[in-house]
Amino acid sequence: MDQIAREAVEAFIGCAAGAKRARIEQMRLLAGGAVQENWLLDVAVEGGEHDGVLALVLRCDSPTAGVAISHGRAQEFALLKVVFEAGVTVPEPLWICEEREVIGRPFFLMRRIGGTAAGHVLVKDERLGGGPAVLAERLGRELARIHSVRPPQPMLDFLPWYEEAPALHLIAAHRAFLDAHHTPHAALEWGLRWLERHAPARGEIVLSHRDFRTGNYMVDEQGLTGILDWEFAGWSDPLEDIGWFCARCWRFGRFDREAGGIGTREDFYRGYTAESGRHVDPGSVRYWEVMAHMNWAVIAIQQAERHNSGVENSLLLALTGHIVPELEWEILNMTEND
Template sequence: MELEQLADPLAEVLAERYGAGVQIRGLRRGSGGASRVTCGFEAVTAAGEAHPLILRLTTQGVMAGGPLSQEAALMRAAGAAGVPSPEVIAAGDASSELGAEFVVMERVEGETIPRRILRDPALADVRPLLAGQCGEVLAAIHRIPVASVPQLEQTDQLEAWQAVLDAIGEPHPALEFALRWLTRNRPPARRSVVVHGDFRNGNLIVGPDGIRAVLDWELAHLGDPLEDLGWLCVKAWRFGAEPPVGGFGTYDQLIEAYEKAGGAQVDRVALRWWEMFGVARWAIICVMQAQRHLTGGERSVELAALGRRVAENEWDLLRMLP
């Protein structure tokens, strides 16, 4: 369905929340990849009250991560657990009026672009607090009752990403060496919790008061809580800044806030393992994205440039080895 054709069925969906006569204004496409479209718009009630909203829509025949219905359930469960999350206004499957799986949520104002979060003078006062806030938010995420999101699955992340690299069949000796080290030095298993799966600078909405919302739950699963903390510390998400946590804070700030907020005690050796796993995972994702370009699946300079970053991640992995 073309964008201009979404207005009427979207109004029909939102009538339950905003009443008959609701109008859709300013529907425009924003960010989104091959699997999902993101649009901003306003729902205007019959009384003239405007509600800024976001629509996420699954494109036909393509799926990445979990379904949007799962993402909507996660955001609702996260909000109930105290995680700053956009309110879910409506959600539906492919049999809905929109003809595709969708979720409508409130639009949260703030900054999401990492380089601005790290450099904008308007965020200078809150920037030193962000690592601690991340710790508090992650502790809340890991408190989400597993029973509230029964559709989440648990998989061995190291085996899963090794299988992805094997399936591509492209030789990367340094990456393979690091994966072998990770396999031989795996830390003891911890109690499984809800893991966001992509918690990092770039998936947070930040304002002068701090973190306002956590976005992009499509990679959520059950697993080790340190996976989220390690991923946040991956060098790629520092965007050229020195501080190891998202480019804005220290390990101590993150860990102390996480534990104080009720998160499990952090084993720093295990955290280092998960950070290293995160670098390897990002390297494999870069290989995947470059392959999309090289095989002609999606010609893109951006995807091709990600292929160059594989070597950067391999260098980081080699430097992290003890």
Template sequence: MTDLSDLLASFMSRTAGAGVLSGLERLSGGANMESWSFDWAGSGYVLRRAPSAAYMADRPYGHADEAALVMAAHDAGVKAPEVVGVLADGDGMGTGYAMRRIVAAVSPATILADPPPSLLGDLGRELAHIHAIPMASVPDAIPLMDTREALAELRARFLSYGGDRPAIALAIRWCEDHLPAPAEPVLVHGDYRMGNVMVGADGLAAVLDWELAHRGDAHEDLAFGCMTVWRFGRIDKPAFGIGSLADYFAAYEAAGGVKVDHDRFRFWLIYRTLWWALGCLQMGQMWRSGADRTVERVVIGRRTAEQELDLVRLLEEEAPAAERARPLPPSPDAASAPVGEPTNREIVQAVRDWIEGAVKPATQGHAKFEVAVAMNALGIVLRDLDAGVRAEDAALADALLSGATTLAAPGLLARLRREVLDKCAVDSPKYAALAAARADWRG
């Protein structure tokens, strides 16, 4: 930290004038991307950086262009952070930029526990303002998304990951069959959701995390924050876990946003749920490759089950009424009680009990979080060993992807419902949509 302090002090002296650095504190984890809070000359700042330029190599644009985009958004009156300086090679801190610190809540749990009355309207209005940013002020490096090409890339990734998850194959085929015509492009934030906004007592305070921004369809942004996973348990409130889609759309349109096309919104809701399902699978690939060997990464890889559940819930209306009414088949039989030498399950349980009793009480800070993640990982293994449930079925996935099989096939929807219920119960038993799906499907 001493080296970073000295380097950061030199950088701030050059960009913000004389001062003294204090209160340097890392805000976020992760092996590569970092956020640091600090004070300089009586004001608060945040440094966002990647210690190595190699981390940014596979991204469509780097931190200099990202910073230029954030500055353009701020200049256009959007509630984006105020960038005060961009790191250069000679600064010795990798790539990144410094911003003025904003003091407000960012935790979805904190915000959604008592959201300000204006918040849903604020989110709709702010998104309209983002989409109104003049294209001429957007850096040339910010790419234009071709939806057909992006969907083809998702298909290719799915096949590279095994191509054997039926719910994902079903969603890919549906998106291919319902691809909307190109829309007039706007600046799309790309990650507009709870967790990436800051909220104060008076409402929306800031929009963060612009690294996925691109030019594209406004409905992509409209849909993303409405995904089930980003409602953080408030699944009865489809707009950000705060309120209704009607109120959200009305606020967006009243602020100058495009007229909402409900079919286009549905496409993007399914597309981005599919995108995140593959994103979770990618986390597992990152762990396997050695790019990120953290326990957190491999556990996120098992959150694919949440998105598969959501995809079946989104797509089930495509099935005939008789198939939607068909009862679910039973779950696989539970394992019998063990005898003889300790089983794999019992060994894992013993390790988990030891971590909970001896390790967890002695940890604090980020280490305590890592212990909780490790216990969660072992919990997944225990439930998996009990249930013996797998999500892979290459033959069915191939039939769905090719269109040879559809949800009109007798018993297919009931089978998919049972399988995603059982898999999510293993991987994410506390996922709010799981209880809702069980009630809806009488599972």
């Protein structure tokens, strides 16, 4: 971010905070984020209720095209506001700027939280999060708090609404994408047909994070510090999130720890049930684990296309496309005995 953008952000924060002046003391781009950018900011604020040094994160779109189904920053900010008020552990959302003239892209600012989100670290270091059992149970409770948000929600009226079963809604979207895509994926077509034949009926509809997994939350040695990355959230079956969290593709090599690579299903389910009062049926979760591999495969194809089409030259995006065969194999493995 150049000096002009930096000064524009300072002016915006000063105005939003009702301060005499705001000065950025530190600003750097954080690693990761193929769809969005996250900038670390330390801002000295003079006057107003935020007088002092604010530790913030500025979140904005990647300069190039993102995944088609991801929310914009104004929508993600609204989601953070709703779940923050519902008691979910998230970074406190502070201010949003929708004027592109400021830095060329909409952005919002939230309080910075400590800890790490690196999946390969979290599945190995048992000191983090208070230990595997404690962390898995806490994450189950957090997910239940997210699912406590039910429609209608005036602040979330931008979320698409549909009347069919969530599973059938997802299948239709994936089939439309694959039908229009230039490269056939026979294994995914098989998986879609299996998912269609076994789709659960429409039941309870809740706010679903839709990317609730290891790598999208932060922890330190004391425990969970925040749930991150809300750009895919929407109305769905609560088991979609549970299946996504437990799916083999999100265990970062710790396949023996079926809850996100960090703990047992029993611990995760126990936390969810204790907070929500709803029993988790393992057989029903298995369906949504198949769906999780399908969802991730389609997203991976979309990510790779951003690189292959020349829209964005990115090794990360190119490598993402190479995981599709592994996801296809897992779908076939899970459905072969149908």
